[in-house]
Amino acid sequence: MEFSQQALPYSQTPSISDAGRLQKLVTAVSPDANARVLDVACGPGYVALAFAEVCREVVGIDLTPEMLEVAESHRRKKALTNASFQLGAAEKLPFRNQQFDVVVSRLALHHWETPRRIIAEMARVCRRGGTIALEDLITSEHTRRASFQNRIEKLRDPSHTKALSASGLVQVLAAARLEIVSIHSGELVQDAERWMQTSRTPEKVARKVRALLEQDEQRDLSGLTPFRVEGRLHFRHKTLTVVTHKL
Numbered sequence: 001m002e003f004s005q006q007a008l009p010y011s012q013t014p015s016i017s018d019a020g021r022l023q024k025l026v027t028a029v030s031p032d033a034n035a036r037v038l039d040v041a042c043g044p045g046y047v048a049l050a051f052a053e054v055c056r057e058v059v060g061i062d063l064t065p066e067m068l069e070v071a072e073s074h075r076r077k078k079a080l081t082n083a084s085f086q087l088g089a090a091e092k093l094p095f096r097n098q099q100f101d102v103v104v105s106r107l108a109l110h111h112w113e114t115p116r117r118i119i120a121e122m123a124r125v126c127r128r129g130g131t132i133a134l135e136d137l138i139t140s141e142h143t144r145r146a147s148f149q150n151r152i153e154k155l156r157d158p159s160h161t162k163a164l165s166a167s168g169l170v171q172v173l174a175a176a177r178l179e180i181v182s183i184h185s186g187e188l189v190q191d192a193e194r195w196m197q198t199s200r201t202p203e204k205v206a207r208k209v210r211a212l213l214e215q216d217e218q219r220d221l222s223g224l225t226p227f228r229v230e231g232r233l234h235f236r237h238k239t240l241t242v243v244t245h246k247l
């Protein structure tokens, strides 16, 4: 429900389509030109299409039809014939074992109820020696600060389940018997009002989110480090990209 309503505003968020950011992810993965790539929870398809520019074939899968419509229209605009998008759940990927050379997912893990199960699915469909890469928001390493961030995120968007800390993200990948190859940190500067417009946060809830961000601004409660630009509330989302090899 949330994802259906968010498809258009989300796809229009500049940081999501940012070419430099997409290029960083592709460079971190450094796929072979002959690679077959799967983008799990592909949303509006920016990651899938960035890989399609340099790889043989890319499949994007997502459970929200409205996101896939946006992805398909981006594909058509770019006239890329080696990318396709399909409806499906990450918990049960509709592919045989070891079908892909690269399996990637960006900004989706914090929505997943069962990240371990999904990572196991991503590993199952990746060939041995292939690459699995995850990029997501991360929280503080300190439980109370992480909980404060997750509380704000969940209020703003009920489809938020739980963002992990950097060490939590690494651990969940290592637990799936994946070899960590490289780790890249990043940052997304968010304008709080724009961020809540994207998720269509109702005004009554937005007031609570603002109040929590203001507490955080005054007392440094999460690591989001809220700050003002001409009076407007902003904060910093920290991100981590972890590139692994399947053993």
Ligand SMILES: C[S@@+](CC[C@H](N)C(=O)[O-])C[C@H]1O[C@@H](n2cnc3c(N)ncnc32)[C@H](O)[C@@H]1O
Pocket (backbone or CB within 6 Å): 003, 016, 040, 041, 042, 043, 044, 045, 046, 047, 061, 062, 063, 064, 067, 088, 089, 090, 091, 105, 106, 107, 108, 111, 112
């Ligand atoms: C924040 S968007 C990220 C989209 C895209 N990966 C990107 O980086 O722009 C999260 C996406 O995850 C999808 N999603 C969430 N849970 C999913 C699941 N269990 N299976 C498949 N897709 C899922 C949603 O439909 C949504 O399109």
